[in-house]
Amino acid sequence: QKEVEQNSGPLSVPEGAIASLNCTYSDRVSQSFFWYRQYSGKSPELIMSIYSNGDKEDGRFTAQLNKASQYVSLLIRDSQPSDSATYLCAASNAGGTSYGKLTFGQGTILTVHP
Amino acid sequence: NAGVTQTPKFRILKIGQSMTLQCTQDMNHNYMYWYRQDPGMGLKLIYYSVGAGITDKGEVPNGYNVSRSTTEDFPLRLELAAPSQTSVYFCASSYLQGNGELFFGEGSRLTVL
Numbered sequence: 001q002k003e004v005e006q007n008s009g010p011l012s013v014p015e016g017a018i019a020s021l022n023c024t025y026s027d028r029v030s031q032s033f034f035w036y037r038q039y040s041g042k043s044p045e046l047i048m049s050i051y052s053n054g055d056k057e058d059g060r061f062t063a064q065l066n067k068a069s070q071y072v073s074l075l076i077r078d079s080q081p082s083d084s085a086t087y088l089c090a091a092s093n094a095g096g097t098s099y100g101k102l103t104f105g106q107g108t109i110l111t112v113h114p
Numbered sequence: 115n116a117g118v119t120q121t122p123k124f125r126i127l128k129i130g131q132s133m134t135l136q137c138t139q140d141m142n143h144n145y146m147y148w149y150r151q152d153p154g155m156g157l158k159l160i161y162y163s164v165g166a167g168i169t170d171k172g173e174v175p176n177g178y179n180v181s182r183s184t185t186e187d188f189p190l191r192l193e194l195a196a197p198s199q200t201s202v203y204f205c206a207s208s209y210l211q212g213n214g215e216l217f218f219g220e221g222s223r224l225t226v227l
Binding site: 006008047092100 | 209
């Protein structure tokens with residue numbers, strides 16, 4: 001059974017702080033990892049993807065991947081109240097018969113307070 | 115482009131009724147997916163399709179059926195609705211050979227009473 005685990009939170013940080021969201025996965029075959037943001041009552045939207053070990057930065061967001069530890073994280077710098085949402089971590093096997101099927105974690109609720 | 119469009123957005127069903135959730139995308143994506151999301155949970159894959167005429171089961175297919183007669187449309191059929199199918203259903207599509215970067219529809223909230 002492939003599993004992706006997240007701390008469901010809620011995680012509360014003050015405006016301007018760094019929010020750190022964590023995710024672990026059990027299937028060592030997983031190759032591709034994604035962070036989706038989901039506002040309350042809305043659909044998920046992709047904010048970051050990461051495929052190789054190390055860090056990947058995009059604006060205020062940094063995704064980190066450590067395949068040896070089976071660990072993925074998302075850092076949000078200078079957190080804003082508009083970042084308040086549920087963050088979903090997802091994993092996929094690359095290519096082959098994976099067909100882009102994702103295994104999602106249960107999501108971490110992030111609240112950024114002014 | 116409208117992206118991925120789902121209808122209806124809300125529906126209440128009685129136990130034993132059947133219905134179809136519609137999903138259409140105008141991005142010419144080959145890969146399409148149906149997920150369900152229960153409160154406080156992540157998304158579970160119900161069915162997916164890699165192109166017209168090709169569908170396969172996901173993690174939680176029981177009680178559902180799909181078809182894919184065109185690239186654009188991927189309807190999800192619920193037969194004999196049960197309270198356990200109360201959920202929010204999301205249709206999604208992917209443009210790059212199913213690489214996991216998904217575009218989601220707005221969701222359909224289904225309640226079975």
